[in-house]
Amino acid sequence: MKTLGERIADLRRERGITQENLAGIIGVSAQAISKWENNATMPDITLLPIIADTLGVTIDELFGIRRKVQEKLINCEETPKAVYDQILNTMWRSGDNNDFAERAKAQFAKNPYEHSGFVSEVAGAVYANKDIALTYLPSDKESLKLLENEDAAELLKMLSDKNVRLVLAYQFENPEKAFTASSVAAKVGISEEEAKDALEKLFACNMTTARDVDAGLEEMLRIYQAWGAYKMPLLLFPLLSLADSLAHFRENWYGFRG
Known part of the structure; x- marks a missing residue:
């Protein structure tokens, strides 16, 4: 000292x-x-x-005493933006590079297909673009098992169905509404059979609930309702955002270590 x-x-x-x-x-x-x-x-x-x-x-x-600066409290609704900035700044933190987030966001705004990436030599990676910033922790050995995961493959296959995506959008916009295959079909512009097929796929993946009721008909009527709408912003939308980035991938890096 x-x-x-x-x-x-x-x-x-x-x-x-x-x-x-x-x-x-x-x-x-x-x-x-x-x-x-x-x-x-x-x-x-x-x-x-x-x-x-x-x-x-x-x-x-x-006297060389550094007191910890009290961090500014943020509104809880601003947490995603605050965490996004923190990830960007942490990726490339250095003595003269503590405002990387602001510069990166300005760069991403000018070029939507520019991104930033950091691959650890030990395990995991960090990735960020204009819409998303995330860290991934498993090792390469653990990650390779995902390529053998049939459940994940089935989910991706389901999302490739446009009718499924139409019904998902309707569910997300109407989380409290109950509906039948025929009623949602009329709302999203597909046939009743297409809607039923999409809804049963979503039911199998726990993205909707279903119950059969006796409506005085010769057969039971199945009533559907969105379940776990929070899964959309937490998991589904980030997944689709990353899929879009991969589909339009370009070697336009604003900070990269691989």
């Missing part, structure tokens, strides 16, 4: 001030400054506020 005299010397040099200049401002001799910086003597306690003010620091900083 540096002494008070050594910190005075460092701060003085950083500001391009000579011992004579500092002495003149404070009102002591250059010899006194030299003795402080060489740890021969200590400045009188009454001079500390003057020394700190002259060097543009607080008394705590003069």
Whole structure:
């Protein structure tokens, strides 16, 4: 740990001030400054506020004490934006690069297909573009197992069905409404059979609920309702956003380590 005299010397040099200049401002001799910086003597306690003010620091900083700056509280609804900025800044943090998020967002705004990526040599990666910033932790060995995951493959196959996506959009916009295959078909502009097929796929993936009711007909009537609408912004929309990035992938990097 540096002494008070050594910190005075460092701060003085950083500001391009000579011992004579500092002495003149404070009102002591250059010899006194030299003795402080060489740890021969200590400045009188009454001079500390003057020394700190002259060097543009607080008394705590003069003694090398760094107090943690209280982080600005954010509205909870702004959490996604705050975390997005934090991920971008953490990806490329350095002494002179703490505002990377603002510069990256400006760059992404100019070029929507530009992105930033960091691949760890140990495990995982971090990826960000104009819409998303995420970190992925598993190792390459663990990740390769995903290519054998039939459930994930079935989900992606289901999402390739346009009718499924039409019904999903209707469900997301009407999370409290109950509907039948025929009623949702009329809403989204597809046939009843297409709607029923899409709804049963979503039911199998726990994206909708279904119950059979006796409507006084020869057969039971199946009533559907969206279930877990929160899954859309949490998982489905990010998945589709990444799929779009991969479909239009270009080697336009604003910060990359692979």
